Amino acid sequence: MSKPDSNVLIAESEIQRRVGELAAQISADYAGKGELVLVGVLKGAFIFLADLSRRLTIPRVVEFIAVSSYESGSASSGAVRLVMDMRESIEGKHVLVVEDIVDSGHTMHYLMEMLNTRGAASVRACALLQKSGCAKVDVNIDYLGFHIADEWVVGYGLDYAEQDRTLPDIRVIQPED
Ligand code: IMP
Numbered sequence: 001m002s003k004p005d006s007n008v009l010i011a012e013s014e015i016q017r018r019v020g021e022l023a024a025q026i027s028a029d030y031a032g033k034g035e036l037v038l039v040g041v042l043k044g045a046f047i048f049l050a051d052l053s054r055r056l057t058i059p060r061v062v063e064f065i066a067v068s069s070y071e072s073g074s075a076s077s078g079a080v081r082l083v084m085d086m087r088e089s090i091e092g093k094h095v096l097v098v099e100d101i102v103d104s105g106h107t108m109h110y111l112m113e114m115l116n117t118r119g120a121a122s123v124r125a126c127a128l129l130q131k132s133g134c135a136k137v138d139v140n141i142d143y144l145g146f147h148i149a150d151e152w153v154v155g156y157g158l159d160y161a162e163q164d165r166t167l168p169d170i171r172v173i174q175p176e177d
């Protein structure tokens with residue numbers, strides 16, 4: 001799929017450096033607040049969550065959820081559906097949603113609304129990437145790795161038609177490739 005290394009947008013070393021910074025910030029912010037529930041959004045966040053969770057210095061547990069967007073033709077309608085819920089209750093817990101990328105914001109907005117109805121002590125958002133100028137709904141990302149331009153990216157958990165998720169870095173692809 002994506003062959004040329006010249007398409008690398010964010011190098012592996014740069015990702016790892018930034019993940020370390022985010023982990024330090026999150027560890028400082030939640031220190032002394034009890035166990036943090038990290039909620040990874042499948043599939044795209046699985047590598048980011050693996051790296052981030054291992055670098056935290058606070059008590060934490062890992063949960064996963066999966067969502068899907070209703071598509072109308074090629075454009076997303078903005079409606080999001082929960083296709084897999086987490087196993088444990090988050091009542092009274094501090095929760096951090098961990099996403100790969102925020103584009104229109106619909107997915108993160110839906111998740112924050114849904115989790116906020118479940119009696120958590122707090123719900124915050126962490127995303128590795130956010131596409132600039134793409135927001136259709138306003139959603140605050142408490143911990144953000146990088147802003148990127150409006151291009152399709154793959155690697156480090158992100159895919160194009162299920163390809164290229166396991167690349168160690170983040171690359172831009174042209175869908176016609
Ligand atoms: P949103 O609901 O429009 O913010 O879209 C967020 C979701 O779309 C992410 O969780 C990804 O699954 C997917 N997505 C958006 N842009 C990209 C991309 O450039 N590469 C891979 N997945 C993407």
Ligand code: MG
Binds near residue numbers: 041043044045101
């Ligand atoms: Mg995703």
